[in-house]
Amino acid sequence: MIMKAAVVEAEKGRSLWQDAFQRLLKNKMAVIGFCYLIVQASLAVLAPWIASFPFEETDLLLGAVAPDSVHYFGTDALGRDMFTRVLHGARISLMVGILATAVSLAIGVLYGSISGYMGGRVDNIMMRLLEILYALPFTFFVIILMVLFGRNIYLLFIALGAIQWLTMARIVRGQVVSLKKMEYVDAARSMGVGHVRIIASHLIPNVLGTVIVYVTLTVPNVILEEAFLSFLGLGVQEPMASWGTLISDGVGAMQTYPWMLIIPCASLMLTLLALNFLGDGLRDALDPQASKD
Amino acid sequence: MTALLQVDELKTYFFTRDGLFKSVDGISLTVKKGKTLALVGESGSGKSVSMLSLLGLIPQPPGRIVGGKAFFHDRDLLHLPDRELQALRGEKIAMIFQDPMTSLNPYLRVSIQLTEGLRAHHNEISKKEARRRAIEALEHVGIPDAKQRIDRYPHEFSGGMRQRVMIAMALISRPELLIADEPTTALDVTIQAQILNLLKNLQKEMNLSIILITHDLGVVAGMADEICVMYAGKIVERGTADDIFYTPSHPYTIGLLGSMPRLDSGKGDLKAIPGLPPDPSRLPKGCPFADRCPKVMRQCRDDHPLPLRKYSSTQEALCYWEKKEGEKT
Numbered sequence: 001m002i003m004k005a006a007v008v009e010a011e012k013g014r015s016l017w018q019d020a021f022q023r024l025l026k027n028k029m030a031v032i033g034f035c036y037l038i039v040q041a042s043l044a045v046l047a048p049w050i051a052s053f054p055f056e057e058t059d060l061l062l063g064a065v066a067p068d069s070v071h072y073f074g075t076d077a078l079g080r081d082m083f084t085r086v087l088h089g090a091r092i093s094l095m096v097g098i099l100a101t102a103v104s105l106a107i108g109v110l111y112g113s114i115s116g117y118m119g120g121r122v123d124n125i126m127m128r129l130l131e132i133l134y135a136l137p138f139t140f141f142v143i144i145l146m147v148l149f150g151r152n153i154y155l156l157f158i159a160l161g162a163i164q165w166l167t168m169a170r171i172v173r174g175q176v177v178s179l180k181k182m183e184y185v186d187a188a189r190s191m192g193v194g195h196v197r198i199i200a201s202h203l204i205p206n207v208l209g210t211v212i213v214y215v216t217l218t219v220p221n222v223i224l225e226e227a228f229l230s231f232l233g234l235g236v237q238e239p240m241a242s243w244g245t246l247i248s249d250g251v252g253a254m255q256t257y258p259w260m261l262i263i264p265c266a267s268l269m270l271t272l273l274a275l276n277f278l279g280d281g282l283r284d285a286l287d288p289q290a291s292k293d
Numbered sequence: 294m295t296a297l298l299q300v301d302e303l304k305t306y307f308f309t310r311d312g313l314f315k316s317v318d319g320i321s322l323t324v325k326k327g328k329t330l331a332l333v334g335e336s337g338s339g340k341s342v343s344m345l346s347l348l349g350l351i352p353q354p355p356g357r358i359v360g361g362k363a364f365f366h367d368r369d370l371l372h373l374p375d376r377e378l379q380a381l382r383g384e385k386i387a388m389i390f391q392d393p394m395t396s397l398n399p400y401l402r403v404s405i406q407l408t409e410g411l412r413a414h415h416n417e418i419s420k421k422e423a424r425r426r427a428i429e430a431l432e433h434v435g436i437p438d439a440k441q442r443i444d445r446y447p448h449e450f451s452g453g454m455r456q457r458v459m460i461a462m463a464l465i466s467r468p469e470l471l472i473a474d475e476p477t478t479a480l481d482v483t484i485q486a487q488i489l490n491l492l493k494n495l496q497k498e499m500n501l502s503i504i505l506i507t508h509d510l511g512v513v514a515g516m517a518d519e520i521c522v523m524y525a526g527k528i529v530e531r532g533t534a535d536d537i538f539y540t541p542s543h544p545y546t547i548g549l550l551g552s553m554p555r556l557d558s559g560k561g562d563l564k565a566i567p568g569l570p571p572d573p574s575r576l577p578k579g580c581p582f583a584d585r586c587p588k589v590m591r592q593c594r595d596d597h598p599l600p601l602r603k604y605s606s607t608q609e610a611l612c613y614w615e616k617k618e619g620e621k622t
Contacts, residue, residue: 015400015402015446016399016400016446016448017400119352120354182395182398183390183391183392183395183396184395184396184397184398184406186345186350186390186396187388187389187390187396187397187459187462188398188406188409188410189348189350189382190348190350190382190383190387190388190390190463190472191382191383191387191409191410191413191462191463192379192380192381192382192383192384192410192413192414193383193409193410193413194379194413197409197413201401201405201409202398202401205398205400205401206398206399206400
């Protein structure tokens with residue numbers, strides 16, 4: 001069976017991606033991080049079926065209880081089950097992280113690769129524009145958006161993504177500027193391949209390695225930003241919860257009900273840690289210098 | 294014998310912050326159908342830049358084609374709209390590059406890179422048909438198991454095989470003119486001979502015209518019908534292969550031939566040309582080779598156009614110095 005798989009693989013050819021994946025598998029911390037994220041994500045997706053209580057159900061008579069065998073993570077002051085709320089919080093936080101990063105990825109890669117590839121005056125104008133956007137105070141920008149359009153979770157994705165793409169675009173542009181001088185770009189040009197196709201099929205696959213690493217750093221960033229905005233009261237609304245709002249609630253009750261702070265904080269931290277390990281692993285795995293071993 | 298490509302006084306300059314670089318300064322050449330023209334010179338002499346100019350692949354800015362004409366089938370390549378030039382590239386004129394290690398994209402399967410030129414030119418060719426032609430092209434350049442190999446990635450090929458892939462890629466549309474930019478420089482000597490033989494056979498078969506860019510006179514000897522020797526953006530001598538090898542008449546050509554290692558000469562008999570090529574942004578007045586030339590005369594440094602000395606119907610040199618009959622060089 002294994003032999004057969006190896007033969008098939010040899011016939012199809014092994015891409016650099018597959019090589020990198022093999023190297024990634026050898027990195028224990030990255031694999032642990034990756035597994036943790038899978039578990040965390042599936043728990044989040046399956047939250048409504050796993051959790052034994054609806055997330056908005058209050059039990060004022062019960063009040064806040066410490067973790068026990070019924071309420072694994074305890075309850076908050078309104079008697080809401082913390083286990084349920086943390087799982088539902090993960091839904092929001094991970095969704096914000098992934099969607100906002102996807103937004104930033106789409107805009108950033110497109111903008112950066114066009115800017116880098118065109119070069120000259122176009123590049124100059126596009127980069128100056130980027131710097132102007134950089135200079136806008138971000139929190140202020142989000143507050144204005146929230147005030148203008150109301151508190152809307154999708155707006156939050158877009159707003160966060162719209163901030164993150166700036167750095168993404170810069171990274172991609174830098175890569176493209178050096179990649180477009182590669183001989184295979186000239187070779188493709190000499191074959192009569194057009195600009196759009198060169199960007200899409202020659203340059204973007206080559207920057208993906210760097211971009212993926214940056215993505216794993218962006219996701220925690222976005223989750224933190226969302227937590228920060230929710231903490232300020234600009235994120236998701238009650239009774240919905242994200243890790244940010246849970247932490248914000250927990251801070252208020254820190255001295256009396258410490259589990260309300262510790263548990264969401266731990267969830268956030270572990271996820272960020274896992275993402276960082278995965279990012280580190282990916283960076284090492286995709287490093288072309290390491291491809292010889 | 295009809296001319297396929299006629300380049301007339303091509304000038305490509307680079308306008309940079311460090312000054313004006315006259316990379317190609319008025320070169321003229323004619324490529325005949327089914328023949329090979331070799332452009333010989335040191336790195337930086339403008340060989341590659343002149344050919345990239347023809348294909349419209351000079352980075353602009355800072356580069357600019359400031360003058361000249363280049364007729365390919367009655368169409369002036371230098372004044373063709375971008376779109377039309379792109380339609381010619383790969384289809385009628387193809388190019389192979391020096392380093393087969395870097396001229397294939399490491400992230401793409403060979404099949405994709407082979408067919409993308411074809412598919413860029415012909416919308417009507419289906420994926421399947423393009424693939425069939427790519428396999429055929431690979432077999433044509435002597436890659437065994439082409440059917441399996443086509444799905445491999447470039448890093449799974451050896452250097453020589455990659456150069457074969459490059460040649461297959463260039464010839465897949467059956468172009469009329471192939472520009473080979475130092476096609477063998479990055480290869481082992483044994484592989485070099487194979488690749489050159491392959492090019493020669495393909496040329497015969499497809500009646501292909503080749504412009505061979507190289508700094509290696511050994512490569513030229515077996516391939517070229519006509520040789521143009523370039524120095525500092527100018528063609529300093531041109532002639533048939535016999536003219537250049539047996540009766541070189543420009544001191545630079547003589548120097549180049551002298552600096553070729555020979556098996557039959559004793560040890561330590563390697564004669565390098567003293568000095569370095571001039572900085573292309575500060576070319577001296579007169580002859581750019583004057584500072585390194587063993588035959589230099591006073592008028593060489595005058596601010597006059599150099600005289601073109603004709604030695605025969607096929608050979609001419611851009612030089613004041615005239616070789617006497619039977620003079621030992």
